[in-house]
Amino acid sequence: MKEDSWQARKRQIGMKSSLFICFLMCVAVWSKADPAPARQDAAAVAAPARESSWQDMKRLDFTVAGRPALVIVPDKPLPGNPWIWRTEFFNAFPAADIALAKKGFHIGYINMENMYGSPDAMKLMDAYYDYMTREYRLDPKPVLEGLSRGALFAFNWASRNPEKVAGLYVDAPVCDFKSWPGGKGTGKGSPEDWKRLCQAYRLTPEQALAYKKNPVDTLLPLAKAKIPILAVVGDDDDTVPVSENTAVVEKKYRKLGGPIRVIHKPGISHHPHGLLNPAAIVNFAFRAAGAVPPVRVVCIGDSITFGAGSNREERWSARLQNALGEKYEVFNLGISGTTLQSKGDSPYTAKDNYTIARQIEGDIILIALGTNDSKPANWKNAAAFSRDYETMIKELRTGNPKAEIYCLLPVPAYPGNYGIRDSIIRGEVIPAIRKVAGKAKCRVIDLYTPMKGEGSKVPDKVHPNGAGHAIMAQHIYKAITGRKMPE
The missing domain is CATH 3.40.50.1110 (SGNH hydrolase)
Structure with a gap:
């Protein structure tokens, strides 16, 4: 009787050990699948900064949550340390960023390549925001800057955190990923990006087509917070068609009572981004951040x-x-x-x-x-x-x-x-x-x-x-x- 009880006890311990080992293996798999941390102590996830130069201004490179990140420090920061946060394609068509930095704005960026504004990207943005506002004491309400697919990051994070956003500057913005990279409308689309996007969101193509959390769907929190939006678009954009993206946002946002302005560039396609002179963008960023523009x-x-x-x-x-x-x-x-x-x-x-x-x-x-x-x-x-x-x-x-x-x-x-x-x-x-x-x-x-x-x-x-x-x-x-x- 005692022997039988001992054997049963051994079997029970063995089962618990197997379950524990299985749990550890799952944790390892989950960790590899999700590189972005759920909100964690920003100081614990950032590596020391390396200093270099960008456009004759100080550039600091470091890592946050295992991702390359940086900040451009202006020579004469404006009071309150306002900043513009480039969500994708740092240093591409940088005229507005250069002008803002020379006038006292910090420029922020964390590498989220091929994440398309997905939930995992939102966690990275949370970690970066926490780090920048605490360690560098930047304004708790940055202006978000989204070029092309970068608008997915900007809109998605802003709709989750409207109290932490001063304004949105978006340029030839992707506002509905069914349009790009899906190519389900009049645009050319990008099959390879569509495949990667579905993987980043952990959606099947069918689920992605039925997804209801694109920027065109989540404008209400922004409108309630009266967050100003400036969009710059090329009227001949056949990559990210205006009619399927910015025009939809503009119509819905106005109906919701949100402040939005669209600057049209006749005869211009998806590129080049920005304006021939970025003064209007600079003026928008200053006003959104509560600073007095020149x-x-x-x-x-x-x-x-x-x-x-x-x-x-x-x-x-x-x-x-x-x-x-x-x-x-x-x-x-x-x-x-x-x-x-x-x-x-x-x-x-x-x-x-x-x-x-x-x-x-x-x-x-x-x-x-x-x-x-x-x-x-x-x-x-x-x-x-x-x-x-x-x-x-x-x-x-x-x-x-x-x-x-x-x-x-x-x-x-x-x-x-x-x-x-x-x-x-x-x-x-x-x-x-x-x-x-x-x-x-x-x-x-x-x-x-x-x-x-x-x-x-x-x-x-x-x-x-x-x-x-x-x-x-x-x-x-x-x-x-x-x-x-x-x-």
């Missing part, structure tokens, strides 16, 4: 604005920047030989700089065109000139209806060169500009009168030298600020 001053003009005949630091735009200071950002978009008229021999509106001028969405816009319109081949009648001037003002106000637009009267020609005629500038171009400015409620800055009699400062009869630009800068500065320009 006042954007856009200078539209011909060779005189560009600065032909003067050194770079002597140009009126450069002098204006120095006088206004770091709270302003002045963009010189002058192009030699350009006309205001769309049917001139070199229309400004046909140049890339005009696209840039519109994309910057300036707070202050200075239009200094009309000199080349006075050439015999260009000047047909004042009506055509006025009509095109009014159109330009209307287009420039589209991006920023509150922009202050100044119409600058051209400087005199002495008596002229390159076919430029002072008599037409004085007698027809200037009266037309004054009339347009009055009708469009724009302010006029008279550069003709203060430069009259200053022929010595216009050596080639058309282009002012450095001394001439100094006079122009003084009058422009006073018109903008109401103050005399500092010496």
Whole structure:
């Protein structure tokens, strides 16, 4: 009887040992299948940082939860340490990140390649967020930046953590993975990425098609938190079609009461990401983070604005920047030989700089065109000139209806060169500009009168030298600020 009891006891112990060994094996398998930690102590999962340089700023590389991660540290961080968190493709089309870092934003990134915003990726983002906000004391509400598939990470983490997000900047964003990489709509799709995505989400293809937690499905938490969204899209994107992604988000988000803005790039496909000048993106990030962005001053003009005949630091735009200071950002978009008229021999509106001028969405816009319109081949009648001037003002106000637009009267020609005629500038171009400015409620800055009699400062009869630009800068500065320009 005792022997039988002992044998039964041995069998019971053996069964428990086998179960325990099986449990340990399962834990090992589970650990390999799930590389991302469930929320754990961030300090315990991060390795010491290695310092290097990125765009002449400090770059710190380290690991979080076993994944490569980094942060770009600006030379002069803004108060509160605001940051933009690039969720995918670090250093691809980096213009916005560079501009933000140079203006005081930190740039964050953790490598989540081929994770497509999956639940495991969300755990990695949790760990990275905890580490960055604790160890680097970054703002507890970053701006999330999602390029292409990076939007899956940005939207998914934001919908889970709306209280931890200041805003979303998404660019050609994937908002429904059935569209890309699934290719179940009008887009090309990517079979290899679709296979990897299904594996990352642990879904069969059939389950993935029925999945109801894509960004297009989970906007309500973001809308309730009033998280601002800026989307930049190429209207001809056949990889991530706008109609299946951004347009769906835009319609739903507006209906939910969420703030969203979409910047369209006509004629552009999936690439390149970003804008020709990232100022509008920078402005969005600043405002989303509760920081004060620089006042954007856009200078539209011909060779005189560009600065032909003067050194770079002597140009009126450069002098204006120095006088206004770091709270302003002045963009010189002058192009030699350009006309205001769309049917001139070199229309400004046909140049890339005009696209840039519109994309910057300036707070202050200075239009200094009309000199080349006075050439015999260009000047047909004042009506055509006025009509095109009014159109330009209307287009420039589209991006920023509150922009202050100044119409600058051209400087005199002495008596002229390159076919430029002072008599037409004085007698027809200037009266037309004054009339347009009055009708469009724009302010006029008279550069003709203060430069009259200053022929010595216009050596080639058309282009002012450095001394001439100094006079122009003084009058422009006073018109903008109401103050005399500092010496």
